[in-house]
Amino acid sequence: MDKRRRKQFKALRTGHPFLSIASFIVMCVMMSMIVWGLASLIVNYIVDSKLGAEYNDLQYMGRVYEEAIDAVDGEDVYRLLDAEGRDYYIFDLNGDILYEHGENTSSLTAQNAFLLYTDDEEDDNTNRIMVRTDTKIPLLSVDETGHIDYNIFEVISRVDDLMEYTSEVGTASAGGWAGEIFNISGAVVKIPMWIDMPLGDTGNVLCGKVFIKLNMTDASWLILLFALLAILVLVLFIVILVNLIKELVRRRNAAKIFFTDLSTHGKNWMWFLLRGEHYMRSSVAKRDTFAVVNLVFVNYRNFCICHSIADGDELLRRIDIYLNKNLRRKEMCARVTGAEFALLLRFNDKKELENRLNDLVRGLQHIDNEHIFHFQAGADLIGIARNPGGKIVKRRYFDMEIAYNNACTTRSTMDGSEESGVAFFDESMVADRKWIDSVQEKQRQAIENEEFQVYYQPKYDPQTDELKGAEALIRWVSPDFGFVPPGKIIPIFEKNGFITEIDHYMITHVARDQKRWLDLGFKCVPVSVNVSRAHFIEADLAEQIRDMVDEVGTPHEYIEIELTESAFFDDKKALLETITRLKGYGFVVSMDDFGSGYSSLNSLKDMPLDVLKLDAEFFRGEGSGVRGEIVVSEAIRLAKSLNMRTVAEGVEVKEQVDFLASQGCDMIQGYYYAKPMPGPDYETRMKDNEANLRRAAESVEAAEYGLFERGLDAAGEGTADLGSTAGFEEVGTVGGEV
Secondary structure: OOHHHHHHHHHHHHOOOHHHHHHHHHHHHHHHHHHHHHHHHHHHHHHHHHHHHHHHHHHHHHHHHHHHOOOOOHHHHHHHHHOOOOOEEEEOOOOOEEEEEOOOOEOOOOEEEEEOOOOOOOOOOOEEEEEEEEOOOOOEEEOOOOEEEEOHHHHHHOHHHHHHHHHHOOOOOOOOHHHHHHHOOOOEEEEEEEEEEEOHHHOOEEEEEEEEEEEHHHHHHHHHHHHHHHHHHHHHHHHHHHHHHHHHHHHHHHHHHHOEOOOOOOEEHHHHHHHHHHHHOOHHHOOOEEEEEEEEEOOHHHHHHHOOHHHHHHHHHHHHHHHHHOOOOOOEEEEEEOOEEEEEEEEOOHHHHHHHHHHHHHHHHOOOOOOOOOEEEEEEEEOOOEOOOOOEOOOOOOOHHHHHHHHHHHHHOOOOOOOOEEEEOOHHHHHHHHHHHHHHHHHHHHHHOOOEEEEEEEEEEOOOOEEEEEEEEEEEEEOOOEEEOHHHOHHHHHHHOOHHHHHHHHHHHHHHHHHHHHHOOOOOOOEEEEEOHHHHHOOOHHHHHHHHHHHHOOOHHHEEEEEEHHHHHOOHHHHHHHHHHHHHOOOEEEEEEEOOOOOHHHHHHHOOOOEEEEOHHHHOOHHHOHHHHHHHHHHHHHHHHOOOEEEEEOOOOHHHHHHHHHOOOOEEEOOOOOOOEEHHHHHHHHHHHHHHHHHHHHHHHHHHHHHHHHHHHHHHHHHHOOOOOHHHHHHHHHHHHO
């Protein structure tokens, strides 16, 4: 799998819930901070407003001190201040206490703070003050910005202390904080602190004790506020949580749909590719050996034709269920496409794996009680990965697509067979696949550069050893691959459809060669050119061949169109029409490989062919004995009865030539006479044939002339001896032969 697709799949796999959960947590934190900030603002407003009132009272005490200090003596001033009922003390610039009233629980350290809310209309709402905490109930503090703050949770946790303290100062009765706050009407909680108040120009400072007083009304509003905020937080939390759950469910359903096969309702190829590759690369799988399997249902198309697509899908579902039931732990199965399934199986021994695959195939063969199906499996074995030191490591670079392609390549070796089977991948298959890819990559360039060459294999009359014809065969002389025999390229071209281009190429080049040889004065013979069965789906094939030959200017009788017997298994009506039109244009039409199929006689009955070519297998193997000779002789006799000429190909020994000659075979093609050869060598053969013909003609003429001379001599002797009749009889005999 390439990097781009792997990254997309990884995003699909890992993008699942984590981003949504992280977003949910962040939103909850932000929401809590906002709510807490709002609550803090409200509480601080209450604190500042109540503290502001106390601060104003303390300012009043300071003004009383400033105005009375000059009018009366100090004792009278202190009595006036004591009448306020507040604990306080006065100290000078050196920190020495000049006077104190009540209990001094002030801390020694003063902090610079400010108040936002006071009743003094002359201040600008930024009153700077010096505050001190109370050593007995130290709940208030000043933050870095100078703002007075306190911890609401600490206040709540120390309500009992506050109530006890409040009772001591005479405001409420002692008792538990819950009872005091919620059940006693008018109960007050006082939170103490101390504020420094400069006393005019005297340089002295009055430090008075002030209280933040929280009564039942304040407590009720605070409780209501926190309840509303808690409800708000809970509602928002539930909304976000519900949306998160919906998103996770939607993602799960989308992934389920994405990874579900529509026909089997099981897993599909994308799931197998993603999960399989991820698992194979993990540390969990590194100590196991696996097989990636391509399993094909061979009869699927026939089943759908005989039944329906819906029945085919139902059968695929049953196959998927059967395969999944037979999986072991850490194994996978998915439908790829059509009737192909991908399997990831664990194994310890190759033989054990082969037996298991055969058992699976046998089980699937009888998955339907009314049918016997066939399945083929190709497997690529994945071993344990080790580093140079021999240590087992993860398969970091495992590619599931490559492994599955190897399994498919293995399974394709059984193409053409409808029987069940199991095969295992080996490296030679990789070489074959690379060769096929190389040929397909170069085929167009080869035909444009005319790298394909025409070779000719002569056909001889076994009676006279005279050249009677030839077959055109293709050879590839590649600048990249060198000389390539046809067996390595023709099957590839037939499979990918390029064979039709080769047919055109061969017909054109043979026609050119024949035209050139005719122009040079050679005595040409017909040359047969193979036309693939793939070409016969074209309704105008006869016209295509005619136009190609006419463009070169070669007479039609010098081009023979050779059809393989397999072509007769296709549309016979279209084939008959094409053959009829070709013969009408003056081309010779022949059947190649007669006897290699199972419908030869039926083809002979229907098709008006000119030449019958006997398959080379008649003259090889165990069937080439007496029984083979009987079949060949009867085939030749049958062809003659149908006014067809016969060609025997693959003949290699003189005994075969003699037998075929005795049976009246018209032509022989094989290594006994000549191998396929390039055009210049074939020209030499044609020249030699013409020379042989001239010598044979001269020999015949000489023989005839000698016989004629001997006849004259015999006639003369008979005239001299009229009493003898032998001479006349001899002359009559000789004259008859001449």
